[in-house]
Amino acid sequence: MSVHRQACLLAITSIVIAACGAVATQPSAPSSQSSTPSAGIGSAPTPPSSPQLDASVAMAYTTAYGRSADLHCPHLLGQDDRVVLAEARLQYSSDEISRIAAPATDGGFDYRRMDATFLANPPGAATGEPPRLDRVPPSGAQSACVELLNVTNTGHTTIQLPRVGLRLTGKPVPNSFQYRLVDFCSVLQVAHYCGPAGGAGPADCSVYEVVVALNTDPYRSDFLGVPVQFNSFTNQPCPEVTLAPGRTVTFVMTTYSATPTTYRAVPVLDVVTSSARGTVAFDQFGGIYAFADPSQFACYKLVGTSFVLWEQGAASLDVDANALKNAWCP
Numbered sequence: 001m002s003v004h005r006q007a008c009l010l011a012i013t014s015i016v017i018a019a020c021g022a023v024a025t026q027p028s029a030p031s032s033q034s035s036t037p038s039a040g041i042g043s044a045p046t047p048p049s050s051p052q053l054d055a056s057v058a059m060a061y062t063t064a065y066g067r068s069a070d071l072h073c074p075h076l077l078g079q080d081d082r083v084v085l086a087e088a089r090l091q092y093s094s095d096e097i098s099r100i101a102a103p104a105t106d107g108g109f110d111y112r113r114m115d116a117t118f119l120a121n122p123p124g125a126a127t128g129e130p131p132r133l134d135r136v137p138p139s140g141a142q143s144a145c146v147e148l149l150n151v152t153n154t155g156h157t158t159i160q161l162p163r164v165g166l167r168l169t170g171k172p173v174p175n176s177f178q179y180r181l182v183d184f185c186s187v188l189q190v191a192h193y194c195g196p197a198g199g200a201g202p203a204d205c206s207v208y209e210v211v212v213a214l215n216t217d218p219y220r221s222d223f224l225g226v227p228v229q230f231n232s233f234t235n236q237p238c239p240e241v242t243l244a245p246g247r248t249v250t251f252v253m254t255t256y257s258a259t260p261t262t263y264r265a266v267p268v269l270d271v272v273t274s275s276a277r278g279t280v281a282f283d284q285f286g287g288i289y290a291f292a293d294p295s296q297f298a299c300y301k302l303v304g305t306s307f308v309l310w311e312q313g314a315a316s317l318d319v320d321a322n323a324l325k326n327a328w329c330p
Contacts, residue, residue: 037122037175037262037290053278055155055271059285062150062250071287073123075146076319078108078196079330085180086120090300090307097187097305104184106194109330123290124179126297126317130211130256144254145289149267151251153243161241163270164210164251165224166289167281170264172216175292181299181316181329182307189302195319195328205231205238206248212255214263214289222268222279227251257291264288299329 061070072080092100096118103113114121128143153159185194208227215223229238241249257263266286268279299316300307311322316329 037124037177037288037292053271053273053276053280054157055153055159055273055280057159057269057271057280058152058154059267059269059282060150060152061285062148069146069148071145071147071285071289073125073145073288073290075144076330080111081121081123082179083109083114083182083184083330084120084122085182085300085307086116086118088180092118092305092307094305097302100182101184101187104188104194106188106190108196109184119182122177122179123288124175124177124292124297125256125290126294126314127258127260127291128256129258130213130254143291144256145291146252146254147267147285147287149251149253149285150248151243151269152248153245156245157273158242158244160272161227161243161249161269162272163224163226164253165212165222165268165270166214166253166255166263166265167268167279168214168221168223168263168265169283169286172214172261172263175260175262175290175296177290177292177296179292179297180307181297183299183301183310183322183327183329185326185328186302186310191326193323193326193328195323195330197323205229207250207252208238208241210251210253212253214255214257214261214265214291216259216261223265224268224270225253255289257289260291260293260296262288262290299327301327 069075069080074081099115100118102115103110103119111121123145125145126143130144149164151161185192188194208229210225210227212223212225227241230236231238243249253267264286266281266283268281271278271280294314294317295312297314297316298312299310299322301310310316310327311329315321319328322329
């Protein structure tokens, strides 16, 4: 069973949005310079206005395949974003190594115990082309940012959701961050794979996969994908998403970029009623989607009191292959 599946974290948040046309988001205020990936500030293209929609929908970060989580890049079992050395130095004292090891357990990682003096937690999925949605869901892929979205029809009329995706809220910027990953099995000094293991459970037509491919097209602000799912119990494709009043559907949205770029975006729904069609954006769920070329990643193994380069490039991100080598580089 593959060990790279999506992880769980954070409380569920629910916000009701009345779908009265497109909700255009504004660029965020400038932020201070940082070495970690952050979305640059600039004008995103203005999305086209939507017709009046007699509909109301609610969105929340939710649970799918027995796990719950919000946006992370990547989003794997037991892993949220990346864990990297916060400094360029590779030599540490015994006390410092103990503090680096503190959040790691044999089988997981407690982010609440991470010492920011030595470790950082930046987002960073590897660049890659989006896969074709097939019978095996892509959720949790190393080349994707992943989030689990729960959508409920809180209105009084049946709606369709033919597309789901993201709306850019700022100008995309290049991501040149260098990710110095840590093999925590070497830090824990164990001679076996020390990361989490597990897989996804069966899927029915209450959970849909959505693949979104971002790019830096200056004339485009909305990037949408078509929800797809195969019912694991009947082995048949699920129908287009149609929600009667009070009904709920879950979208596992995996987002890709072919270039090393950082984007700032919010989820957006394509909503169809009996009389109109338009888009609804959820500003409250805005996040940073960071992608880096595989060459920007390297994994370091602890030898004595020094971290030495162990794997670099795509090899450092291969969770399954590294597990066979008794290593875990989250």
